[in-house]
Structure formats: structure tokens, C-alpha cells
Amino acid sequence: MPQTLLVTGATGFVGRHLVARLLADGHTVMVLSRDAARARRTLGSEVRVLDRLGDIAPDTRIDACIHLAGARVLGQPWTAARREELMRSRAAPAAKLLGLMHRLERPPRALLVASAIGWYGKVAQGADLPCDETAPPQPGQFQSDLCAAIERDAQQAEALGVRVVRMRFGVVLGADGGAYPPQALPARLGLGAVLGDGRQPAPWVHVDDVVGLACFALAQEGLSGPVNVVAPETPTQAEFARALAASFGRRVHLRVPAAVLRLAMGEMSDLLLAGRRVVPAVAAEAGYAFRHPALAPALQALAAQMRA
Template sequence: MTLVFLILCAQIVMGALDNFWHHEIAARLPQRASARYELVLHAAREGIYGLLLLGLAWFQWLGAWALVPALLMVTEVAITCADFVEEDRTRRLPPLEAVLHTLLAVNYGVLLGVLGLQFGGWALQPAMLVPVSHGAWSVFFTLAGLAVLAWAVRNALAVRRFSRRPQPALPVVPPSGPAVLVTGATGFVGSALVAQLAAEGQRVIVYSRDLLQARRLFPGQWVVDQFDDIPAETRIRAVVHLAGAQVLGAPWTQQRRRTLLQSRADLMHELLALMCRLHERPQVLVSASAVGFYGVPADAGPLDEQAPPQPGRFQSDLCAAIEHEARRAEALGLRVVRLRLGLVLGPGGGAYPAFAAAARWGLGSVLGTGRQPVPWIHIDDAVGLIRFALQRSDLRGAVNAVAPEAPTQQAFARTMAGTLGRRVHLQVPDWVLRLGLGEMSELLRCGQHAVPAAALAAGYRYRQPDLARAMQALAQA
């Protein structure tokens, strides 16, 4: 069985990397209602893996019993084939995910061959289920099996949550007349914005590098993956630029820093080129930045839109560069609004599901000192401020897209846990975060007490200004 266990170990490691990095962080499948069917397949496959790992760790399946693990493995093949078809239909896989899937399939084929011989030998013996122990292997596969089963349950609960939540019907709108062009439309904020605009019958042009996913999310809308597909005579009244690689994720290596900047700046250059060749230029550009613009302030005092950046801090330099590129549109006669977003909270996406899951499992934590401010905003107000910026011709420049009050991280964690019937017992020291995340840990250890001075002065009325009420509503969603 040693060879079987080694092959299983390779399958576990590759599968865990694929699930965590591609499904959880990159594609964010458990937060996307459009991924319901793929999540069903993943939950079923993970359940099979969990049962196999536990069964092989502690039992020999002799005689007719050998059919049980054999049928489970054959069923897994059928599920994986269906998963490949669904992935090809709904999203474009990044290169690493495609390579991992190939390696997983090859490794599983080897596992089938080796276990097939083992099952054949077991099947020739009298039928019985014989308890065995493989020492450390049994312990390892028990832990791995329980973890995989827990993951299957989590995916099943996500499917159930999406099934219970009514999905807005998107009308089929022909791509003609004045439109709103939205980049980053498949993201959390972008998808909510497009859904609102389309539900009202407004014309939307969706830009996405993943045409399959975007067309699945927005049936009937005009979806493009390159701006050259938009004719010069197209009437675009406004542009909302939300696209960009995820900041909190992979370590901030030099290559990653270039990717984060180029994913935003290069697309902004393409947008400017589109605006220049349109016969009728848009009236307004709303471009997403972040409160990271202010860097790591020396004190926790309030920061309005006039507060300066902090050169030398990557998060500040990144936001300043993004805003600099966006301001180039002013030379074309556009009104430019630079939206500095805080932590966006909402059901089914953004930061809330991961934080809430940790709190439910008793893993809600105070990070560092816990005294750092957490500038947050509910998804309703994030979308509301974008639409407010589109409509108000007198609003321009930087706008802090945050709630009126920024709690400390400790208060934030305790409020979230309290709405879920839990308490916060853990504290993660500063040095642990710095050691594990490097400079990226500033996103968790430090904060900016950003205040929405521009939005309030312009008369924007918040839908969710209070953290406790917003958290309570999210907990019940």
C-alpha cells in the first residue's frame, strides 16, 4: 500500500493547491452564484475523496466489499469529466490551473491502475470489511479525509445559499444607444453594478478577459474582451473602471508588483485609446482606487480626500499611479471621479464570506494591536456611490468610498462575531503577520481612518452607515 499512499499524497497536495489558489482565491467560486453547478460537482468529488481516504486508511475491502471503493473511483471519473465540460463552458482557465488539472488527471489514472490491481486481489477473497492500521499513514489520511469532507460540506452549503437567494433577471438589451462601459464587471462590485443597471433597462457594455464567465453572468448583454471590438460610432455615456489583479493574495514580489500595476495601468491606456477614437466621447470616468492611497499614517486621525499619499509605501504608490493614469482622461474633456474604496462587505462576495466563516468556526481574531482603523463600506453603498458619481455632474476628483465611521479592527472583529453568536478569543501578533505576509501584512496590521467628506458634502445618503446593523443584515442574508 505504500505506493498507493504516495500517489494519494501527490493527489492531495495538487488538489489542495488547485482548490485553495484557483477555486478559492482566483476564481472565488464559493462566492459566485453563477458557479452553482461547478460547486455541486466539486462538493460531490470532494465527498468521494474524503470517503476514499478514510476507507483506505482503516479498512481492507475484501470480496464484494471491494466494489464500494471501486465504484466510488469510477464515479469520480464521471464527475471530473462533467467538471471539465462545465469549466470549458463557463470560464477560461489560467495556465497553471490547466496544467494542474492535467497532472491531477494523469496521477489519478496511475492511481486507478495501481488500486485496480489491489481491488482485484481483494475481490478474490471472502467478503468482509477488515479493520487495519497503517500507522502514521492512517492518521495522515484521516486528517486529510476529514478536511476534504469539510470542504465538500462548505461547497454544498454555498450551493444551498445561492439556491435560496433570488437572482435578479437581466433583460436582453441590444447594444445600441448610450451605454455604460464597465471593466472588472465579473468582480464583486462590478457584477452588482451591472445587475442594477441592466435590471433598470440601461444599456451596459461589459469588458472582461473571460468572455465565457461574463456571458454566463450577464446573458443578453454586450460582452467584449478587447476594446477594438467596440466600433467608433458606439455611444458610451460613461465608463466605470474597476478591473485589476487582486491586491491581497500572492506575495508582493517584484513580479507581482509589476502585475498589480500593469493590470490597471495598461487597461487604462487601452481605455484612453478607445475614448480617443470614439466619435462621441463619454462624459464621465469613474475609476476605482483604494484608501491604501494614504499609506500607513503615523496616527489614527481622520483622513479626508485632501490628505496626501505616502511615497515609498507600495500600497500608496500603487493607488497614486492608478489615479494618475485615470486623470489623463481629464485632458479628453471627461469628468473624472477617483473612487477610493475601503473594505467592501456584502453577501456572497468581497471580504465578508471569508471573515464570517472564520468567525463561525471560532477563528475570528484580533490582528496585531487591534487598534488600527478598518475603513469599510457595504456593497449597497459601494454601488450607490458609483451611481451617484455617474449622475452628479458637479462631483469630480477623489472620493473616499467608505462608511462614515471606521471602527478599530478589534471592534470590527467583535461586532462580526457577535452577529454570528460567537466571540473573539484569538490574537495574531504583528510579527506573525509580518513574517507570513511581508509588506502585504500592512493591509491587515495597519489602517486608514478615511472619512467620506466629499460624498457627504455632495449629499450622498448612505444605505448602510452603521456597522452593527450592516453586519446583522449580512448575517441573516
């Protein structure tokens, strides 16, 4: 049935794809954006754009909220100021959503929040063992602490009877944004590289399945708690690099030593050098069918889009 949905972070890579799908499915979409004019240009006239949630009347019907907002984790060095910004860029919109839920005469039935597989951090042993949604966080590791804070904020909505789904994203691949284009360009030029020893697991997911799982979670009233948003097939980083190069008819000849990445990136290098073999156990048990379960065909399809 058509629903009224409120989305934060709607102008981002995942947000644009999700909003387009929600509109195509006949839903009414409201978005919170600091730049309303840009949001309208990006998302189109069908979307109601708000720059403050205080404009929403208490008797407004909102069936579900989807919280995708947050500054990009991989990029600028994790200085103290940058860590604070990464936390604040997620916590501030979450607090506004919670305040809205308290004001509404009828709170939303569901809240979907974008977390990440960084929740699982890195471990000294067993990184190649299957890691499902029951695995604990790793306190003291920033990527894990960030995800734990995101999910803790979201869970406050449960006190209002809101069903909270904590979506832990792997590396999201899509031809028009996210992690794929910066990796595809060097691979296309024959400059793809193995990072470190290349044995670290590299969980990934196609943007089609991020959107598909979000819509699936909205429809499944019995689904709550953490959901690993990753494809069933988890390659090592070396396997990923070779499959990416092969999608452009290239091979991998380069290797970047771990020490170089750690020197250049500090703790942020863990995003590239350390990983867990995260599996989508909850999605599989709930019956979600992945559109892109295997890496090589997914990369071939994305390469074709890049060449088109």
C-alpha cells in the same frame, strides 16, 4: 435618463453587483472581458460583451466608462513579479479605455475608476485622526504607489474633457464575495481574532453603498476628483472583529501577534495591521445617503444572508 455604459472588471465581485443595478435602472451595458464566454454566463444576455475595444466603431455613443479591472491586492505575496502584475492588471485596461476615448467621435462624459484607501498609506502618527480626500499619498509604500498610478492613468482622460471620479474603496463587504466570506467563516466558528494590538482603524463599506455611490457619481455632473467610498462609522480592527463575531452570537478569544503577520506577509501585512480613519467627506457634502452607515446592523444583515 438611460445611458450606454462601458465597464471593465464586470465579472468581479463589485462589477457583478454594479452591472445588475445598471441593467435594473434601464441602462445599456457593455463590458470588456478577456473571457467573453464566462462574462456572458456570469452577467446574462442583456449585456454586450467585448474581448477587444477595437470592435467599437468611432461613432458609437458611450456616455460613461467604469474601470474596475485589476488583480486582487490581498492574497499572493508582494514579490517583484506580483507587484508588476498588480500594476499591469490595472494599467493595461486603462490604456485601452484611453485609446478608445481618443478614437470616439464624442468621448464619454465621465470615467469612474476604482482606486482604494491604500492611497493614504500608513503614517507614523495620527492614524486615528479623520482622513478626508485632501490627504496626500505616501510615496514609497506600495499600496499608496499602486493607487497613485491608477489615479494618474485615469486623469489622462481629463485632457479630453472627460469628468473623472476616482473612487477610493475601503474594505468592501458582501455576502457573496469580497473580504466578508473569508472573515465570516472563522468568526462563525468562534475563531475570530484581533490582529496585532487591534487599535488600527478598519474602514469598510457595504457593497450596496459601493454600487449606490457609483450610480450617484454617474448622476452628479458636478462631482469629480477623489471620493472616499467608506462608511461614515470607522471601527478599530478589534471592534470590527468583535462586531463580526457578535453577528453570529460568538465572542473573540484569539489574537494574532503583529510580528507573526509581518513575518508571513511582509509589507502586505500593512493591509491588516495599519490603517487610517478615512471619512467620506466628499460623499457627505454631495448629499449621498448611505444605506449601511453603521457597522453592527450591516454585519447583522450580512450574517442573516449567510444563514439563509
